[in-house]
Amino acid sequence: MHRFDSDRRKTLARLAAIGAAALAADAARAQAAPVATDSKARIVIVGAGAAGLASASHLRRRLPQASITLIDARRDHYYQPGFTLVGAGIKPMHYVVSTTREYIPQGVDWIEEAAAEIDPEARHVVTSSGRKVGYDFLIVACGLELNYGAIEGMDTAWIGRDGVGSVYQGPQAAAATWQAMSAFAERGGVGLFGRPHTDMKCAGAPLKYAFITDDRLRRAGSRGKAELHYLAPQKVLFSVPIVSEKVRMLFQDRGIRTHYEHQLVSLDLGRRLATYRSPAGTTELQYDFIHVVPPMRAPEVVRNSPLPWQDGPFARESWMEVDRETLRHKRYANVFGVGDIAGVPKGKTAASVKWQVPVAVDHLVGDITGKPSAEKYNGYTSCPLITRLGRAMLIEFDYQDNLYQSFPGFIAPLEELWVSWVMKTMALKPTYLSMLRGRA
Ligand SMILES: Cc1cc2nc3c(=O)[nH]c(=O)nc-3n(C[C@H](O)[C@H](O)[C@H](O)COP(=O)(O)OP(=O)(O)OC[C@H]3O[C@@H](n4cnc5c(N)ncnc54)[C@H](O)[C@@H]3O)c2cc1C
Numbered sequence: 001m002h003r004f005d006s007d008r009r010k011t012l013a014r015l016a017a018i019g020a021a022a023l024a025a026d027a028a029r030a031q032a033a034p035v036a037t038d039s040k041a042r043i044v045i046v047g048a049g050a051a052g053l054a055s056a057s058h059l060r061r062r063l064p065q066a067s068i069t070l071i072d073a074r075r076d077h078y079y080q081p082g083f084t085l086v087g088a089g090i091k092p093m094h095y096v097v098s099t100t101r102e103y104i105p106q107g108v109d110w111i112e113e114a115a116a117e118i119d120p121e122a123r124h125v126v127t128s129s130g131r132k133v134g135y136d137f138l139i140v141a142c143g144l145e146l147n148y149g150a151i152e153g154m155d156t157a158w159i160g161r162d163g164v165g166s167v168y169q170g171p172q173a174a175a176a177t178w179q180a181m182s183a184f185a186e187r188g189g190v191g192l193f194g195r196p197h198t199d200m201k202c203a204g205a206p207l208k209y210a211f212i213t214d215d216r217l218r219r220a221g222s223r224g225k226a227e228l229h230y231l232a233p234q235k236v237l238f239s240v241p242i243v244s245e246k247v248r249m250l251f252q253d254r255g256i257r258t259h260y261e262h263q264l265v266s267l268d269l270g271r272r273l274a275t276y277r278s279p280a281g282t283t284e285l286q287y288d289f290i291h292v293v294p295p296m297r298a299p300e301v302v303r304n305s306p307l308p309w310q311d312g313p314f315a316r317e318s319w320m321e322v323d324r325e326t327l328r329h330k331r332y333a334n335v336f337g338v339g340d341i342a343g344v345p346k347g348k349t350a351a352s353v354k355w356q357v358p359v360a361v362d363h364l365v366g367d368i369t370g371k372p373s374a375e376k377y378n379g380y381t382s383c384p385l386i387t388r389l390g391r392a393m394l395i396e397f398d399y400q401d402n403l404y405q406s407f408p409g410f411i412a413p414l415e416e417l418w419v420s421w422v423m424k425t426m427a428l429k430p431t432y433l434s435m436l437r438g439r440a
Contacts, residue, residue: 050350057103068107103436165180240397307337
């Protein structure tokens with residue numbers, strides 16, 4: 001026991017040293033000097049979540065004279081990567097809630113309204129009260145919309161009762177999901193998990209939640225009384241083939257049954273009945289607990305604008321038509337799309353935001369100074385995939401499905417490690433908050 005603790009202490013000390021070095025490197029990279037320009041360019045940012053706040057912080061530092069305006073009605077800031085932890089009963093709800101105000105840099109204006117209309121031809125945004133805000137440059141960072149309505153019979157008011165969970169909907173829903181899941185973990189029964197047919201934020205979270213529920217059942221001594229199913233609309237469990245295979249093997253090992261090409265289309269919440277569509281027809285499954293992850297799409301303000309892709313794989317959910325390396329709009333050169341709204345092949349994580357924002361900002365600054373930027377975003381994203389309480393796999397990859405290792409020789413990507421769990425549960429939030437402040 002003594003030896004074990006001392007090994008863990010050493011590991012933590014090494015992790016802290018590596019983490020500090022990584023944060024210092026991030027900070028140095030992020031501290032690109034203010035540019036020598038007295039440009040009073042008007043820059044509007046739609047959305048003050050992870051990507052909007054990080055953009056405002058970078059821009060404020062680099063363009064001290066510019067007029068920067070954030071538009072967002074939401075006063076609370078949600079640390080969404082923590083929703084899974086709240087839903088697992090590991091963190092309290094307040095762990096994921098803070099205020100938007102505390103991350104807004106000095107000298108940045110905030111209009112506390114939603115954007116109702118974006119007109120890239122006229123170069124203005126209209127807010128929900130009808131106020132017209134003109135811009136020279138626009139950054140769209142309005143995240144995505146959870147489309148629970150696309151699942152017939154789904155009612156978010158049921159989250160937390162009658163065996164319905166969904167950590168995605170927000171902090172309250174995550175806490176309520178923990179109530180429903182922990183009751184299920186005590187009793188056992190049939191548990192259903194899965195993901196939507198659309199692109200989604202944090203594609204690892206539905207997998208994590210199945211693993212965590214399995215572990216909670218084991219800890220409660222009820223695993224023998226439970227049957228767990230994971231139903232994916234795709235032919236794989238994860239978009240990166242080697243990761244998909246690893247998860248399949250782990251699911252097999254834990255007795256979680258996998259079903260491919262099964263899309264959740266309707267729910268009868270009163271009868272606890274879920275209907276899935278597959279190439280073979282429809283299947284009805286009775287459940288005692290279901291974790292619902294809804295289809296996702298661009299928010300209405302983007303769907304109703306000329307900004308979405310017109311065809312191709314990103315058109316159906318109206319993701320923004322941006323260049324995958326520069327995040328610049330392909331038809332409106334003074335418009336950028338960062339974060340979940342960007343129609344790019346990988347991402348929709350806070351980790352992607354961290355690498356996308358400095359690139360988009362550098363291109364915008366380059367336009368102002370007349371010195372074009374050569375910065376490129378390669379699709380880097382990461383996912384600390386919890387596989388049981390106390391263990392996670394840190395998975396990092398890019399557009400080409402290349403696996404990365406930020407901690408070579410220390411954290412192997414496809415291994416279930418305690419140190420990756422520590423990163424997810426302790427180290428990720430400080431890094432995220434530094435990112436909002438433009439320091440990571
Ligand atoms: C359950 C869950 C687990 C996750 N786990 C991880 C993880 O482990 N690691 C990781 O890196 N990422 C994770 N993520 C994903 C990560 O949180 C998101 O990818 C990230 O927050 C995206 O940033 P964003 O700024 O694009 O969107 P958001 O942070 O969602 O911000 C969007 C903002 O736009 C605003 N907005 C919307 N519509 C309008 C409008 N019309 N006008 C003005 N403003 C508008 C919203 O109010 C919001 O403030 C997870 C997400 C969830 C839900």
